[in-house]
Amino acid sequence: MRLDGWWAEGHYVWRTGSGPLVGGAHRLVDAAGALRPPVTVSRDASGALPLAYAGHPDGLTYLLPFLEERRAGPAAAHRTEQTTAGTTVGTAAGTTGRTTGRTTWRQIAADAAAPDADLIAVGCSHRRALSLPTDRALLLPFRLSLVVPVHDGPEAVRRRVSRKDRQQYARERERRAWNVVPGTADADFAYFYRRMHLPTMASRHGESARSESPSVAYHCLFRHGALLFLTEAGRRVAGMLCRYEPATRTLVIRLAGVLDGAEGHYRSPTYLGLYVGVLEWAARQGLSAVNLSGCEPFLSKGIFQYKRKLHPRVTLPADHFGGKRLWLRARRDTPALRDFLVDNPAITLDEGGRLHATYFHDADRPARTGLRWRTPGLAGQRLVDLDAFLAGAPADLPARV
Template sequence: MPTTTLVPPNWRYAWNNSAAPLVVRAHALTAAAARPSVTVSRPTGGPDGGSPTLAYGGLAHGLTHVLPFLEQRRGAGAQHSRRRTTWAELADGRAATGADLLAVGLLRRAAPRTAPRHCLLLPFRISLSVPVGPDPQEVVQRLSRKARQQHARELRSRDRTLEVATSEADFHSFYDGMHRPTMRNRHRDAARSEERRSALVCLFRRGVLFFLRESGRRVAGMLCRLEGATLVVRLAGVEAGGEEPYRSGTYMAMYVLILQWAAEHGLTRVDLSGCEPFLSKGIFQFKRKMHPEVTLPDNHFRDKRLMLRVLRDTPEVRDLLTANPVLAYDTTGGALEAVYFHDADRPARTDLRWQCPGVSGQRAVDLDEFLDGLPRSTPRTPAAQPARP
């Protein structure tokens, strides 16, 4: 019988995460050589189900990073259909004529410098990181006032301490008892994670496993990788994947204590990992409380872009755009700015804040002007209230 050669976990991790120029270039060559496809996501219940029809095409990573998020924000089940297409059809929207909104993942060199009409040009992903100095107390000062007060109050009342764990038994306890249940409970089918062997070899053995203890009990954990003077947060979880730690500030306390640990051990930066460029991402709003710097990722995602193209002007599309402001390139194509949509019936969701280093400012876009000239459907009355993150 022929044998199957498995890709070593360190090679697989490097392919997915490395910023080495050879790896980044190999990703670009692979993407350029692949024939693109387009996936159309129709809401369950048919075309009159009260939700927009979405489509994603282009770079394959968008099927795990972009489309599931848009479907989650749409708030309806999905029926998928997929077909091969061409980059030319994706570029002008012909690839998904039955959809209301088309997202296209493409290489930076193939993206226009500024977005065409009815389009926004976004980074494919963003990275969030916090610089740390030698004074651990400076970390706390980065927090919002409310988060700072809650951290100080609960650090004492809950007797919170940080533990550095070193045994493989600790790793498996974290992976099975915290990380996997948390991913399953919070993200369901959209959960993404590092495979166990890769996490053991590439993270645990090359990084630090932290546990947060409350009155001596382990209630949360984070597995981080050390890369030079940077600590990279990679996997996280709470005891049994429960919800109470999110309400009590446990996660924030753990981040703060890890930032302070990094300062005490001479590190200069903590990479909080990244997310899709939508202000309605819960992870963005949570990590924004630590005032992180917003940059492009160092790995292959740096050279990827996301084009959002509206194909039809419908009340449901307007609801979705208004409820999900984005981080997009400005009209010069050089800086990131927060873009908020609005119209007479839908106020801009400025409660979803953007203020972080690396974001130049904000821009309000009138939907009547942005969507002018598109095919329209009969307005729905009343307009749906924007979904909360």
């Protein structure tokens, strides 16, 4: 392997590895960085809901952009939240500015960090999360993994899909002559990366898009996984680049795209065909599971709602994110804050480590139960009255994990 291949593999393992050595190294680095945690305040033109994020720096990649999108409201966020696998980072549209500084854990606990923010999110270790106040606060996993078992074969995979989507898949597979075909040549990788993945990321996320570099995608995914194309009547229209994890016999979906990022493929069942086809392919290979990749712990996350159609098991990630938590605290009772909490039901942790869908509501804002939660790994739902929660009452929410 060339030097760039070694660098790419080391970089990838550091970010996604799940072994004890990688986990221990992350804990040491995190402990050093947590001595004076960074804090970022985000504002939009309306000034109605200043947000703050403090703690683990990966929250600036995954969490804060999501919160900024959701601050703009469900309709605006839907325009940027699609079903594409991949990584996005950057300031959401409508955000006018961010300011960054340093704080202390004592200031965070005393509500003195970023005091002008109405909502603060803190990414930290499990142990640190237990030391923070519990009033007006939620305890969430930092990220989630969505995993579909495939060891029972293709028929069982199809039965996991809802009846309506299963019928649509069968109908469209026949009509469009769908097939999933592996790509094994370097030219196949280049075609996927340049003609499918990059155009799709640009189309969906614009300047805020960020993905794996060509070197990492080639050496760490293509050379250690599978590139799978969805064809229609023999023509490649979409693809997924996956990493194979032999220890668990799991295929991990990392990058995806449609041909030339064409908007029409998002208006058609192409993505449904791609996901179900890849699950069936993995089942035929005798694999145990397909990891659909991670997402933020909110039911309003579009990727979560789309992938929920496949009834994945929701779990804590196997990598270093699995030991991290997200402490979310309401600072002030404002209409914008109430709207935000109702619009974005959270996936929270209880004292036994179980995951729950948590919906807020008040007299003027009904719980947004149209954002469905039922899928393996979620123990149930909780309905929380905002008046009691914002007054500091426990509101029957678990305070600790």
